Amino acid sequence: MKLRYLLPLALFVLLASFLAAGLKLNPREVPSPLIGKPAPAFALPRLDDAAQTMRRDDLLGKVWVLNVWASWCAPCREEHPHIVALARSQPAPVIGLNYKDQRDAAQTWLARLGNPYAASVSDADGRVAIDFGVYGVPETFVIDKKGVIRFKHTGPVTADIVEKRIKPLLKELDV
Amino acid sequence: MIAEMGQLALLLALGVALVQGSVPIVGAARNRAAWMSLARPAAQTQCLLVVLSFACLTASFVQNDFSVLYVAQNSNSALPLAYRVAAVWGGHEGSLLLWILMLSGWTVAVANFSRHLPAPFIARILGVMGWISVGFLLFTLITSNPFERLLPAAADGRDLNPLLQDPGMVIHPPMLYMGYVGFSVAFAFAIAALIGGNLDATWARWTRPWTTAAWCFLTIGIALGSWWAYYELGWGGWWFWDPVENSSFMPWLVGTALIHSLAVTEKRGAFKAWTVLLAIMAFSLSLLGTFLVRSGVLTSVHAFATDPRRGLFILALLVVAIGGSLALYAWRAPKVGVGSRFELVSRESMLLGNNVMLVVAMGTVLLGTLYPLVLDALGLGKISVGPPYFDNVFVPIMTPIIFLMGVAPLARWRETALPDLARRLRWAAGLTVIAALLTGWLAGRISPLATLGFGMAWWIVFSLATDLLERLRPAEGRSVGARVRMVPRAMVGMMVAHLGIATFAFGVSMVNTFGIERDLKMKPGDRTEMAGYVFTYRGVRDVQGPNYIAAQGLVEVTRDGRAVATMKPEKRVYRVQQNPMTEAAIDTGFTRDLYVSLGEAVEGGAWIVRVYFKPFVVWIWGGCVLMALGGALAASDRRYRGARREATTGAGMARATAGAS
Numbered sequence: 001m002k003l004r005y006l007l008p009l010a011l012f013v014l015l016a017s018f019l020a021a022g023l024k025l026n027p028r029e030v031p032s033p034l035i036g037k038p039a040p041a042f043a044l045p046r047l048d049d050a051a052q053t054m055r056r057d058d059l060l061g062k063v064w065v066l067n068v069w070a071s072w073c074a075p076c077r078e079e080h081p082h083i084v085a086l087a088r089s090q091p092a093p094v095i096g097l098n099y100k101d102q103r104d105a106a107q108t109w110l111a112r113l114g115n116p117y118a119a120s121v122s123d124a125d126g127r128v129a130i131d132f133g134v135y136g137v138p139e140t141f142v143i144d145k146k147g148v149i150r151f152k153h154t155g156p157v158t159a160d161i162v163e164k165r166i167k168p169l170l171k172e173l174d175v
Numbered sequence: 176m177i178a179e180m181g182q183l184a185l186l187l188a189l190g191v192a193l194v195q196g197s198v199p200i201v202g203a204a205r206n207r208a209a210w211m212s213l214a215r216p217a218a219q220t221q222c223l224l225v226v227l228s229f230a231c232l233t234a235s236f237v238q239n240d241f242s243v244l245y246v247a248q249n250s251n252s253a254l255p256l257a258y259r260v261a262a263v264w265g266g267h268e269g270s271l272l273l274w275i276l277m278l279s280g281w282t283v284a285v286a287n288f289s290r291h292l293p294a295p296f297i298a299r300i301l302g303v304m305g306w307i308s309v310g311f312l313l314f315t316l317i318t319s320n321p322f323e324r325l326l327p328a329a330a331d332g333r334d335l336n337p338l339l340q341d342p343g344m345v346i347h348p349p350m351l352y353m354g355y356v357g358f359s360v361a362f363a364f365a366i367a368a369l370i371g372g373n374l375d376a377t378w379a380r381w382t383r384p385w386t387t388a389a390w391c392f393l394t395i396g397i398a399l400g401s402w403w404a405y406y407e408l409g410w411g412g413w414w415f416w417d418p419v420e421n422s423s424f425m426p427w428l429v430g431t432a433l434i435h436s437l438a439v440t441e442k443r444g445a446f447k448a449w450t451v452l453l454a455i456m457a458f459s460l461s462l463l464g465t466f467l468v469r470s471g472v473l474t475s476v477h478a479f480a481t482d483p484r485r486g487l488f489i490l491a492l493l494v495v496a497i498g499g500s501l502a503l504y505a506w507r508a509p510k511v512g513v514g515s516r517f518e519l520v521s522r523e524s525m526l527l528g529n530n531v532m533l534v535v536a537m538g539t540v541l542l543g544t545l546y547p548l549v550l551d552a553l554g555l556g557k558i559s560v561g562p563p564y565f566d567n568v569f570v571p572i573m574t575p576i577i578f579l580m581g582v583a584p585l586a587r588w589r590e591t592a593l594p595d596l597a598r599r600l601r602w603a604a605g606l607t608v609i610a611a612l613l614t615g616w617l618a619g620r621i622s623p624l625a626t627l628g629f630g631m632a633w634w635i636v637f638s639l640a641t642d643l644l645e646r647l648r649p650a651e652g653r654s655v656g657a658r659v660r661m662v663p664r665a666m667v668g669m670m671v672a673h674l675g676i677a678t679f680a681f682g683v684s685m686v687n688t689f690g691i692e693r694d695l696k697m698k699p700g701d702r703t704e705m706a707g708y709v710f711t712y713r714g715v716r717d718v719q720g721p722n723y724i725a726a727q728g729l730v731e732v733t734r735d736g737r738a739v740a741t742m743k744p745e746k747r748v749y750r751v752q753q754n755p756m757t758e759a760a761i762d763t764g765f766t767r768d769l770y771v772s773l774g775e776a777v778e779g780g781a782w783i784v785r786v787y788f789k790p791f792v793v794w795i796w797g798g799c800v801l802m803a804l805g806g807a808l809a810a811s812d813r814r815y816r817g818a819r820r821e822a823t824t825g826a827g828m829a830r831a832t833a834g835a836s
Contacts, residue, residue, distance in 0.1 A: 005448070008456075008505070009498065016490065016494050018545065023487060072751065100753055
């Protein structure tokens with residue numbers, strides 16, 4: 001067998017190994033410039049009661065999780081059980097940022113699938129999401145007691161991310 | 176019930192595909208006629224089952240059956256009927272089903288139109304196509320079942336992605352897939368020939384029309400995608416070097432090389448191993464394209480189709496299909512003869528040169544597409560290779576290709592004299608330089624890059640004209656009319672397709688150099704002037720669509736005081752998915768497009784309005800249409816049909832001789 005006829009195969013094996021390595025990587029895992037920086041300030045009406053306003057500073061002194069979601073977002077539905085499991089399994093509150101959604105639709109969604117959120121705030125025009133550098137729903141942030149962003153995940157969280165990344169981090173930040 | 180029927184049909188199709196993939200191939204190896212003859216009915220049955228399955232999914236969409244998860248995700252009761260049908264391939268699962276439908280369609284076409292092929296050969300071809308089908312059916316059934324139920328049913332669907340709610344997008348994926356999947360035919364022919372050891376000129380002649388047909392579909396598919404991006408994304412660009420676009424362009428480049436290489440193999444028996452490799456590569460790149468688009472390893476504007484979980488399965492499929500066929504190539508290709516010899520300056524060497532350049536071009540696109548991924552895999556950070564890379568590397572590669580494109584048709588097979596060639600082309604070369612400079616001058620400015628582009632376009636035109644004149648010049652007492660009739664249709668096809676490249680190059684050069692783009696803040700009554708056209712902005716009003724609301728702008732265009740067009744660009748918000756969509760207003764003309772799209776509303780009732788002047792932009796797609804037309808002419812050449820008749824009579828004579836002896 002002449003070697004030059006093996007060349008295409010060899011090139012392909014190389015390519016395939018890169019593709020295999022690429023599969024393990026996540027193109028969505030874009031380093032956020034916000035990590036290590038204070039979370040942007042916000043004051044938004046609560047989803048369940050528009051008369052009440054919730055601010056970033058209300059949460060100072062607590063470690064908390066911010067989950068950006070919307071009732072129209074299919075991947076949110078996919079990650080929903082993991083968010084529920086996260087909220088139930090440890091004491092840090094999960095705050096929902098309801099992104100560009102309609103109040104009725106959002107509340108129906110929560111009523112039907114279960115509400116994991118200590119509170120949800122309504123970001124109807126997406127302004128706060130822009131401050132947080134959100135570029136796709138869902139996204140998940142972990143914010144420490146001083147209000148600093150410590151972790152960000154773009155796209156639906158998986159059981160793996162909840163168990164291996166978020167929960168250890170919450171424990172480390174000393175809930 | 177309908178969904179379950181579709182699912183069942185798909186499962187049965189998998190069973191039939193397994194039979195189609197195994198029995199005929201074993202039959203060919205053991206020379207069992209009955210086993211081999213199973214290939215055709217198996218292909219036809221499989222096709223029927225897949226059609227049934229596809230019809231079931233379509234019915235679920237038409238009936239708004241939101242208890243089917245895929246329908247609920249991609250449709251809505253307010254969606255117009257035509258888009259409900261198009262929504263069948265609006266998502267991942269349905270696209271795969273469409274892929275399989277096309278594959279079974281091509282398989283049946285091969286089964287029905289290749290009656291003149293020897294039984295073992297056709298058995299192997301259909302067997303290989305059966306295996307491809309098995310792979311994709313398994314992929315669909317295991318990871319991406321379109322018939323999965325959603326219980327309880329959703330009250331209404333999440334609607335089709337608004338980007339896809341557009342006539343261009345309705346036909347773009349089917350065309351593209353016809354091309355992608357069509358290369359599976361060339362691939363199957365190549366694998367069957369490698370297994371059977373009958374790689375020869377006849378094999379090349381049988382493969383040619385199929386390859387050209389697939390290439391035509393791919394050309395049209397890519398052109399439609401580009402046209403869609405032009406008017407739907409609202410940026411006025413027609414090509415973005417986006418990974419998804421690249422993954423359709425790579426098989427096209429290799430397919431183009433394959434078409435030309437097959438010509439040499441058929442005429443001269445040369446490049447056999449290379450041609451087979453190209454056939455494998457063209458289909459492999461189609462598979463790779465599917466992997467890149469479907470697995471989510473790369474981010475792209477088309478990222479709505481991604482899902483990392485499915486990546487592993489496609490990668491496995493890729494490794495088995497491509498790795499297997501390349502291993503087969505490494506094992507069998509060394510036994511293929513080299514064919515007839517040729518000199519350094521000959522049509523063979525020029526076609527080989529172009530072949531290599533096209534593959535190099537494909538390699539640079541592949542590199543640019545995968546480079547970010549490779550860097551990421553090596554832990555060197557995340558980067559993005561944008562249009563600057565491709566623009567820089569592509570021009571230097573295309574220039575020699577276009578030059579050779581003009582020369583090669585005039586060169587003789589085996590050996591040609593360089594001085595003779597130069598003498599015959601001297602008029603074409605001179606006219607090219609003059610015409611290129613003149614075009615720039617007429618357009619208003621002579622720029623180096625545009626002159627190079629125009630030069631390429633005119634070089635193709637003038638060398639084609641030289642070729643045509645030499646062919647038609649009356650000789651041996653024949654009239655011009657008789658000479659015209661003697662030009663074979665495949666030759667006419669080649670000329671039309673090359674003219675398409677010229678048209679394309681002309682359009683690209685014009686748009687890139689002389690296009691004007693302006694982003695303006697406009698209040699009602701504001702006007703702007705470009706290239707002699709005066710655009711007057713009249714304001715924005717709200718309009719209602721079937722499933723969206725829109726802000727519709729009104730821009731009046733005049734030239735020398737006369738009304739040219741009334742343009743109504745829209746900014747739509749689709750009710751269900753809530754994302755804003757730009758609907759540009761375009762006034763298309765033979766020599767220019769006027770393009771207006773709405774940006775954002777700003778304070779004081781003003782809007783950001785994008786006003787573009789695009790000279791000769793339709794020539795870009797017109798060129799693609801000419802290429803596809805040329806391909807269609809070449810593929811329908813009588814010679815391929817004649818070959819069939821010849822083969823039948825040949826077989827008949829063989830039988831007659833056998834009977835006589």
